[in-house]
Amino acid sequence: MNLFKFIEAVGVFAFALSGLVEARRRDMDLVGLFVVALVAAFGGGTLRDLLLDRTPLFWIEHDSYAIAILGLSTIFALLPVTGRFPPVVLLIADALGLGLFSVAGAGYALEAGTSLFIAALMGTITGTFGGVIRDVLCNELPSLFQQTPLYATCAFAGCYFYFLLTHLALPGELAVWITTFGITAFRLAAVRWNWVLPVSRH
Amino acid sequence: MNLFKFIEAVGVFAFALSGLVEARRRDMDLVGLFVVALVAAFGGGTLRDLLLDRTPLFWIEHDSYAIAILGLSTIFALLPVTGRFPPVVLLIADALGLGLFSVAGAGYALEAGTSLFIAALMGTITGTFGGVIRDVLCNELPSLFQQTPLYATCAFAGCYFYFLLTHLALPGELAVWITTFGITAFRLAAVRWNWVLPVSRH
Amino acid sequence: MNLFKFIEAVGVFAFALSGLVEARRRDMDLVGLFVVALVAAFGGGTLRDLLLDRTPLFWIEHDSYAIAILGLSTIFALLPVTGRFPPVVLLIADALGLGLFSVAGAGYALEAGTSLFIAALMGTITGTFGGVIRDVLCNELPSLFQQTPLYATCAFAGCYFYFLLTHLALPGELAVWITTFGITAFRLAAVRWNWVLPVSRH
Numbered sequence: 001m002n003l004f005k006f007i008e009a010v011g012v013f014a015f016a017l018s019g020l021v022e023a024r025r026r027d028m029d030l031v032g033l034f035v036v037a038l039v040a041a042f043g044g045g046t047l048r049d050l051l052l053d054r055t056p057l058f059w060i061e062h063d064s065y066a067i068a069i070l071g072l073s074t075i076f077a078l079l080p081v082t083g084r085f086p087p088v089v090l091l092i093a094d095a096l097g098l099g100l101f102s103v104a105g106a107g108y109a110l111e112a113g114t115s116l117f118i119a120a121l122m123g124t125i126t127g128t129f130g131g132v133i134r135d136v137l138c139n140e141l142p143s144l145f146q147q148t149p150l151y152a153t154c155a156f157a158g159c160y161f162y163f164l165l166t167h168l169a170l171p172g173e174l175a176v177w178i179t180t181f182g183i184t185a186f187r188l189a190a191v192r193w194n195w196v197l198p199v200s201r202h
Numbered sequence: 203m204n205l206f207k208f209i210e211a212v213g214v215f216a217f218a219l220s221g222l223v224e225a226r227r228r229d230m231d232l233v234g235l236f237v238v239a240l241v242a243a244f245g246g247g248t249l250r251d252l253l254l255d256r257t258p259l260f261w262i263e264h265d266s267y268a269i270a271i272l273g274l275s276t277i278f279a280l281l282p283v284t285g286r287f288p289p290v291v292l293l294i295a296d297a298l299g300l301g302l303f304s305v306a307g308a309g310y311a312l313e314a315g316t317s318l319f320i321a322a323l324m325g326t327i328t329g330t331f332g333g334v335i336r337d338v339l340c341n342e343l344p345s346l347f348q349q350t351p352l353y354a355t356c357a358f359a360g361c362y363f364y365f366l367l368t369h370l371a372l373p374g375e376l377a378v379w380i381t382t383f384g385i386t387a388f389r390l391a392a393v394r395w396n397w398v399l400p401v402s403r404h
Numbered sequence: 405m406n407l408f409k410f411i412e413a414v415g416v417f418a419f420a421l422s423g424l425v426e427a428r429r430r431d432m433d434l435v436g437l438f439v440v441a442l443v444a445a446f447g448g449g450t451l452r453d454l455l456l457d458r459t460p461l462f463w464i465e466h467d468s469y470a471i472a473i474l475g476l477s478t479i480f481a482l483l484p485v486t487g488r489f490p491p492v493v494l495l496i497a498d499a500l501g502l503g504l505f506s507v508a509g510a511g512y513a514l515e516a517g518t519s520l521f522i523a524a525l526m527g528t529i530t531g532t533f534g535g536v537i538r539d540v541l542c543n544e545l546p547s548l549f550q551q552t553p554l555y556a557t558c559a560f561a562g563c564y565f566y567f568l569l570t571h572l573a574l575p576g577e578l579a580v581w582i583t584t585f586g587i588t589a590f591r592l593a594a595v596r597w598n599w600v601l602p603v604s605r606h
Contacts, residue, residue: 051262053258115265117268117269118262121268132339136338136339142234142339145231145235196231197231198279
């Protein structure tokens with residue numbers, strides 16, 4: 001499970017970084033940096049677990065991620081590090097996090113006995129709602145809801161692809177990996193070729 | 203229980219429509235339309251259930267409403283349908299939803315063993331907080347908190363009226379219906395004659 | 405335990421007042437005043453209990469605080485009372501609430517079996533997140549995240565000070581009191597001498 005742990009860490013830190021960048025843009029102090037980063041990293045999974053009544057929460061039971069995010073926030077608060085991360089690296093890390101979190105979230109929902117549609121929704125919430133709560137705390141219209149390259153759509157479609165793979169009796173771990181990288185590739189392609197959902201004019 | 207299911211559907215769709223209209227006003231894409239509509243429809247009941255620790259959540263156990271709202275959101279995303287609903291129809295449907303959701307929410311709270319005051323509060327939350335979370339996600343000051351025609355007040359007073367009716371030993375279902383239509387009529391009268399709560403000047 | 409009940413009441417009303425003042429500034433009606441005051445007073449403890457899966461919620465089981473806040477909100481809605489409270493009194497009451505809520509929240513977290521770091525985080529959430537949700541409902545960037553005199557930092561450091569005192573085998577109640585007044589003094593000193601966390605420039 002080393003690859004799983006590695007991608008999990010990549011996803012958590014990519015999401016936390018997205019929070020740190022937003023918080024820095026608003027001149028927040030360490031408290032704001034830490035809270036927004038923590039929410040961006042674990043908000044989606046936390047909302048999913050509250051909705052499904054799963055306990056205990058991952059970041060409460062395993063506090064090393066929260067401690068690491070506090071350390072990262074301290075660095076951001078003290079040093080002018082913003083902008084030092086090449087955008088393409090952030091984009092790939094975020095897309096990996098989106099892929100892994102979404103498929104993991106859908107799996108937890110199925111374990112809790114939901115329908116496929118609700119499981120796909122919970123997977124998508126896991127992958128995307130940290131960013132929504134981050135934007136709400138930063139007093140912004142959530143970027144997830146705006147006409148930007150496909151993000152939630154990649155997660156949602158990916159969850160159904162995962163159900164198809166498991167229906168075809170693929171070994172569970174293999175299905176998780178194929179889906180994780182499938183969602184990641186779908187997201188990166190959406191950014192590369194600017195795939196957006198249509199918005200009808202008023 | 204056919205009338206109950208009918209009014210429930212009317213309320214859910216009226217609340218979802220309120221979300222779709224707000225989301226369209228901000229040029230959100232399908233993801234935004236769907237999330238804001240779902241939150242407007244089920245946010246109040248979800249918050250009540252989280253606060254009372256009731257599980258599983260209605261819209262998670264019965265996914266047909268969520269699927270229908272996705273369908274409705276898709277129509278809104280593709281077609282220029284906003285504004286095609288006569289405001290008076292939306293107003294009546296919303297008032298019916300407010301009435302039914304509030305009395306149902308108060309009933310669930312009493313089942314969970316709360317005091318009458320808390321039950322009235324939970325009923326009001328059920329009927330009104332979908333709109334509050336909708337407005338927060340749309341980065342707006344919640345309209346519920348502003349000096350607009352009575353809305354939460356109709357729900358709160360209606361819940362106490364419901365407690366009175368059941369105290370008078372009316373059959374439960376009859377009390378639900380009288381209260382639902384009572385709250386609806388109260389709300390419509392408040393809009394018609396512009397009844398507002400006083401706000402003292404600074 | 406009379407002093408405990410007294411400080412608890414002082415803290416609840418100080419937090420509720422902070423909500424009422426914010427809500428009045430936005431010309432909210434009674435509904436807005438009450439909701440924002442209730443959220444400011446109990447939002448932090450409610451979030452902590454949802455995250456730790458503790459039930460029932462304090463303000464739901466004991467409804468006298470909620471009723472009292474409704475009464476206070478009614479006074480604010482009808483009379484031009486804003487600004488009648490000397491700022492220094494509000495500041496001290498708020499600092500007392502911060503101290504007591506934080507140490508109590510950390511204690512509940514430890515009871516629920518969390519690590520020290522998570523317990524300090526839960527204590528800080530208890531003391532500070534009512535204000536964050538208040539600001540989000542008022543469509544403001546949360547003041548907690550901005551470069552203002554130390555607030556969350558006092559709570560977080562105070563929680564670790566509390567763990568140290570109990571580790572030194574001080575009687576539980578004594579440790580609670582020393583910490584409560586310690587956090588209060590720390591907060592007041594931070595305001596007096598304008599202690600802020602550093603923010604690196606871009």
